[in-house]
Amino acid sequence: MSESILQFAPWESFVSPTFWHKLAELKLDHDRLSDAQRSISGHYTNRKATGCLLEADYTSFNSSGQPPKFSHAAVGTIYNKNTIEEFKALDKLTLLSDEGKKLLADMCSDRVATDPSLLTRFFVLSFADLKCHSYYYWFAFPCPLTPTLKLQGAGTRLKDLSNSSKYVEALQTLPPDVQNFFILYANDQEDAVEARSLSSLDEKEVEHYYFGFADPSEYEHPAWLMRNYAAFLLQRYPSFIGKSLRFLGLRYNQQMQMDDSLIWNVVQTEACDLNETEDVKFVGWELNKNGKMGPRMVCMRDSMDPAKLAENSVNLNLKLMKWRLVPDLNLEIISQTKCLLFGAGTLGCAVARNLLSWGFKHITLLDNGKVGFSNPVRQNLYTHADAVAGNRMKATTAALRLRDINPSAETVGHVLEIPMPGHTIGESLRAQTEQNLLLIEQQVQAHDVIFLLTDSRESRWLPTLLGAAYEKIVINAALGFDSYLVMRHGSSRDEAGDSGREIVGLKCINGNQLGCYFCNDVTAPGNSLKDRTLDQQCTVTRPGVSNIAASYAVELLVALLQHPQRELAPAYYAQTGRHQSSEDSGKVPEGLLGILPHSVRGMLCNYENILPATQKFAQCIACSAPVLGAFKNEGHAFLFKTFETAKYLEDLTGISEFKRLNSEIIDFDDAEFDISEDDED
Amino acid sequence: MSEMTWKDFLSQAQEFLKISEQLGDGWVLHEKDANEPNTFLKYSHKIKCQESKDSDFTLINVEYHIVYSVSYQVPMLFFQAHRSDGSLLDLEATWRVFMPDTASKDLYQMLTQTEHPVLFRPFMALHPCRTAEVLDQFGQPSANRVLTFISLYGPHVKLQLANAYGLSK
Numbered sequence: 070m071s072e073s074i075l076q077f078a079p080w081e082s083f084v085s086p087t088f089w090h091k092l093a094e095l096k097l098d099h100d101r102l103s104d105a106q107r108s109i110s111g112h113y114t115n116r117k118a119t120g121c122l123l124e125a126d127y128t129s130f131n132s133s134g135q136p137p138k139f140s141h142a143a144v145g146t147i148y149n150k151n152t153i154e155e156f157k158a159l160d161k162l163t164l165l166s167d168e169g170k171k172l173l174a175d176m177c178s179d180r181v182a183t184d185p186s187l188l189t190r191f192f193v194l195s196f197a198d199l200k201c202h203s204y205y206y207w208f209a210f211p212c213p214l215t216p217t218l219k220l221q222g223a224g225t226r227l228k229d230l231s232n233s234s235k236y237v238e239a240l241q242t243l244p245p246d247v248q249n250f251f252i253l254y255a256n257d258q259e260d261a262v263e264a265r266s267l268s269s270l271d272e273k274e275v276e277h278y279y280f281g282f283a284d285p286s287e288y289e290h291p292a293w294l295m296r297n298y299a300a301f302l303l304q305r306y307p308s309f310i311g312k313s314l315r316f317l318g319l320r321y322n323q324q325m326q327m328d329d330s331l332i333w334n335v336v337q338t339e340a341c342d343l344n345e346t347e348d349v350k351f352v353g354w355e356l357n358k359n360g361k362m363g364p365r366m367v368c369m370r371d372s373m374d375p376a377k378l379a380e381n382s383v384n385l386n387l388k389l390m391k392w393r394l395v396p397d398l399n400l401e402i403i404s405q406t407k408c409l410l411f412g413a414g415t416l417g418c419a420v421a422r423n424l425l426s427w428g429f430k431h432i433t434l435l436d437n438g439k440v441g442f443s444n445p446v447r448q449n450l451y452t453h454a455d456a457v458a459g460n461r462m463k464a465t466t467a468a469l470r471l472r473d474i475n476p477s478a479e480t481v482g483h484v485l486e487i488p489m490p491g492h493t494i495g496e497s498l499r500a501q502t503e504q505n506l507l508l509i510e511q512q513v514q515a516h517d518v519i520f521l522l523t524d525s526r527e528s529r530w531l532p533t534l535l536g537a538a539y540e541k542i543v544i545n546a547a548l549g550f551d552s553y554l555v556m557r558h559g560s561s562r563d564e565a566g567d568s569g570r571e572i573v574g575l576k577c578i579n580g581n582q583l584g585c586y587f588c589n590d591v592t593a594p595g596n597s598l599k600d601r602t603l604d605q606q607c608t609v610t611r612p613g614v615s616n617i618a619a620s621y622a623v624e625l626l627v628a629l630l631q632h633p634q635r636e637l638a639p640a641y642y643a644q645t646g647r648h649q650s651s652e653d654s655g656k657v658p659e660g661l662l663g664i665l666p667h668s669v670r671g672m673l674c675n676y677e678n679i680l681p682a683t684q685k686f687a688q689c690i691a692c693s694a695p696v697l698g699a700f701k702n703e704g705h706a707f708l709f710k711t712f713e714t715a716k717y718l719e720d721l722t723g724i725s726e727f728k729r730l731n732s733e734i735i736d737f738d739d740a741e742f743d744i745s746e747d748d749e750d
Numbered sequence: 751m752s753e754m755t756w757k758d759f760l761s762q763a764q765e766f767l768k769i770s771e772q773l774g775d776g777w778v779l780h781e782k783d784a785n786e787p788n789t790f791l792k793y794s795h796k797i798k799c800q801e802s803k804d805s806d807f808t809l810i811n812v813e814y815h816i817v818y819s820v821s822y823q824v825p826m827l828f829f830q831a832h833r834s835d836g837s838l839l840d841l842e843a844t845w846r847v848f849m850p851d852t853a854s855k856d857l858y859q860m861l862t863q864t865e866h867p868v869l870f871r872p873f874m875a876l877h878p879c880r881t882a883e884v885l886d887q888f889g890q891p892s893a894n895r896v897l898t899f900i901s902l903y904g905p906h907v908k909l910q911l912a913n914a915y916g917l918s919k
Binding site for chain 1: 774775776796798809811832834835836837838840855858862863864865871872912
């Protein structure tokens, strides 16, 4: 008879996500800093086995776990370390040996005989990085290194035995809970076949025994657990040494037939008393995915980090848009674009929320106000409690709320006053103003997009200037009582983008020739809060106006970001007459999300929008060359001069001269706008 | 169009479970809480798969849920697969494993990630918008439309019912 060394199919650990969920929960709520070992259980099935799996899930931590149906229990321990260093530094050989000795002690006592599941042994060394939701782990299946078992002949299928139908019949009488380890007694002379429990073992009857076990291996080799089974039998019954022992690996298919069960005749010729042997060696660490001796790591962020879950769900919504309607939508650009919001009031709150909806991640708010009692109803990031508290600053509160809404957003609020032309700064405030200027400049440089959402004209001057000076995308939204203006400022980037296409009936202005908020003005912003009644000082608007304007502002930005030329994209407007005929406007070239206008002016009183585009003004008090030049050369000194008196700007740009010559073109756009109202009559 | 009521779904799911229990193939009826629709059929198995064309075959566990969709009034097939280390297959990985030959632009119309109506977690789902229509084509002979649904939709995501389901009465 041919003899070969019997090999075993090694265990493959198979962990359910629920195992990590439970481990995290126990660590946080119970174990905390304790890294004491913890008893766990695993399970394996011999029904339609795939691989040779030892499975662990949340039930593994139950104190008296019932294995799932058609499965058997394995007995284990988890050593969950507190730090990655402890995890790495732990002596793996010693741990394996300690665990092995516990197994050995069980084998040599009566414990295994009464509960053979103790033979199916495993332990896990782990470290749970709960901040990053990463789990480092290493399974081991300890087994004493005993003399080799020789396989006599090849494994035989149960079906191929002459008496197989009788064996099957006997095996069917075996209750499921003792099928993990059992004895099949088969005495052919006496025609007696009987399935028995392992505890009934009588060593004199060994020649009639099949040592049965539930075999989770799908391979020709028996599962690793048979190694401990054989070691246990040979240790407990030394008379078995040198004898041919028959092992029956019980394997079910999906239909619960056991035809594929295998029988191995094995013999261990060499005697070995594990109790006598000094320093028994143990084996059993699982190889990692690369087939190397080493631990594994799994990142569970996607399913365990609530912030990540929210992020994924938000993206899911946006991806649906990409999948179904706009396949070329670039969501990456959106998530990477950093937005700086000047003003955290009605417009600021609404813009910020719209940004979140689109998947923007980086939002910074600048504002100097406190949340007041009148604010929460319109400013949708604040609550009454914020006002009651009396000291909650809008910028920081808004940043906090944005993170409450989407924890993966990176939001910051800075409380500061925006210096304004014509708002003289007293000596005592000069140092503070210097500091604010530095912070504002630094913030503008650190962001890609600047939103102008303050409630006065002059507070938009500095951000307009800085946006132009640092070549940022600037989106501006301003409100009247029942009207709004939303616009993108012309780019100050000098590079010559492709010129816009000439289209009959349409005038085209290239993106770097478009005007800013101040380009249509022939006065420098002064102190507009001076000499005003209360209703003029507060922003009195129909409430819907701010939400409409905020939505347009964000949509305009997204359309711009998705346009191949971005802020250099040209804007078109109808040349003939004030009304863009639908025929002409139909010709305006579209980007990914439709046309990209320069500005949107709308009225609630007639529910109408018009889309004017205007040129840069060479004497603009915010974005013209003389102003940018003076800022570049003189820096803060220049700014302080403008804060002192707005007249300085008018002189610098030559606009005072201009004003004197021709006052008829004042508010050209507004005049145009007013006419459209008249037309309604 | 014949949509299905929640009560129909529940009673047919229970019938389905009876057949499964006779066959011992491991389906269970999972009842989450008392807020209807709270119950779904659940089954899991392991499959060998390749996550990409050149990678080795690995084993993944797939858990299937047959859930009632209130909005579409039809059964929906939700599923989620995880690897041996417990990590979930994301949508892209799920597409690669379950629908490797489908053009990417068609994928979202069939298999997308959406919120599980009972568990309120993102789950993979086969799109339900034509389920009522498809089930209708099977007309009256289908005594159990939950069973018909699983046997029609399951094979697209490696879920095969035993032939015995078709034979049982």
